[in-house]
Amino acid sequence: MTDAPRDNAPRLNRQLCFAMYSASRAATAAYRPMLDELGLTYPQYLVMLVLWEDEPRSVRELGEELGLDSGTLSPLLKRLESLGLVERRRSAADERRVEVHLTDAGTALSARATGIPQRLADAAGLSPAELDQLRETLTRLTAALHGSR
Amino acid sequence: MTDAPRDNAPRLNRQLCFAMYSASRAATAAYRPMLDELGLTYPQYLVMLVLWEDEPRSVRELGEELGLDSGTLSPLLKRLESLGLVERRRSAADERRVEVHLTDAGTALSARATGIPQRLADAAGLSPAELDQLRETLTRLTAALHGSR
DNA sequence: CACAATTAAATTGTGCACAACTTATATGGA
DNA sequence: TCCATATAAGTTGTGCACAATTTAATTGTG
Numbered sequence: 142m143t144d145a146p147r148d149n150a151p152r153l154n155r156q157l158c159f160a161m162y163s164a165s166r167a168a169t170a171a172y173r174p175m176l177d178e179l180g181l182t183y184p185q186y187l188v189m190l191v192l193w194e195d196e197p198r199s200v201r202e203l204g205e206e207l208g209l210d211s212g213t214l215s216p217l218l219k220r221l222e223s224l225g226l227v228e229r230r231r232s233a234a235d236e237r238r239v240e241v242h243l244t245d246a247g248t249a250l251s252a253r254a255t256g257i258p259q260r261l262a263d264a265a266g267l268s269p270a271e272l273d274q275l276r277e278t279l280t281r282l283t284a285a286l287h288g289s290r
Numbered sequence: 291m292t293d294a295p296r297d298n299a300p301r302l303n304r305q306l307c308f309a310m311y312s313a314s315r316a317a318t319a320a321y322r323p324m325l326d327e328l329g330l331t332y333p334q335y336l337v338m339l340v341l342w343e344d345e346p347r348s349v350r351e352l353g354e355e356l357g358l359d360s361g362t363l364s365p366l367l368k369r370l371e372s373l374g375l376v377e378r379r380r381s382a383a384d385e386r387r388v389e390v391h392l393t394d395a396g397t398a399l400s401a402r403a404t405g406i407p408q409r410l411a412d413a414a415g416l417s418p419a420e421l422d423q424l425r426e427t428l429t430r431l432t433a434a435l436h437g438s439r
Numbered sequence: 440c441a442c443a444a445t446t447a448a449a450t451t452g453t454g455c456a457c458a459a460c461t462t463a464t465a466t467g468g469a
Numbered sequence: 470t471c472c473a474t475a476t477a478a479g480t481t482g483t484g485c486a487c488a489a490t491t492t493a494a495t496t497g498t499g
Contacts, residue, residue: 156339156407156425157317157407157410157411157414157421157424157425157428158314158317158318158321158332158407158410159336160424160425160428160429160432161310161313161314161317161428162314162317162318162332162336163357163428163429163432164310164314164428164429164431164432164435165307165310165311165313165314166357167357167431167432167435167436168306168307168310168311168431168435169307169311170435171435171438172307183307183311187308187311190305208312208315208316258305258306258307261306261307262306264434264435264438265306265431265434265435266430266431266433266434266435266437266438267427267430267431267434271427272306275306275309275424275427275428275431276305276306276309278416278420278424279306279309279310279312279313279424280309280312280313281415281416282313282316282317282414282415282416282424283309283312283313283316284415285413285414285415285416286313286316286317286319286320286413286414286415287316288415289320289413289415
């Protein structure tokens, strides 16, 4: 036996999971300076993206879109509310639900966020076709992993 | 104007970054039941993978392999030490360094972790060629994003 | 109607990530 | 040699993720 890595042991840089973990953190880090200008974290930005598509949304609906539970969303939404970007209102029709509405400031922020994804795509160093294929493969992978529970 | 999503606004499910964020969390979630049996979290498992390749490693070396800083690693290593899997010892040659050694229990755990990556690959629902290409593309993307800082 | 089961959101507790700062040690010139 | 600079690790504080639990409102069924 030698000092070389054991052949049967999993090797870090061979692992897809680590590649995704690293890529995800690198992408979030690349977003950070742009999001800093908006005063948002990356998960807060994701919530705003969903609301910019359609609002109001209940906490449960936001959670379904993003795959997050109320344990993550409740405090996050409280911070967005204290930033003056959203308002949380109990639904009159169903008192269990909390509807998250955009404020005028929250709606206005959309304009300043428009260019962000393109700036990341530029920094990615991949062709548009590669980016598209990567996104498609990841989406399929995510669905398969969720299905195999 | 209609109620439809604004065409110029970034759409969530078109965004590569969200695809990576979701895929990374789904993969970690798929690992969780297997890692629960070992008593490890996913980042702890990553540290053990590095040590199984070669040990001892300093905190700085671990951080370079994994892209993590001492703010993350110091408490994580303290937890691994309290689990009896590693020992932290000040380097005699350089008193600033802390060398992380595997204990016998830490070394032995490797055997129980061997099959884990294959089980995830099976659940991924992608062909080996797709998995390999995905990993390669992600690695290239991570490098590009780090380079563009 | 009554009431058990379900659903929605919040809360509590643990463990990352990461920025900012602190402490201690080492190193490279003037 | 002296000491400014750099480096290694730890600490503090904020904000996710996520499991487990709690509280409150709603729904389905006898």
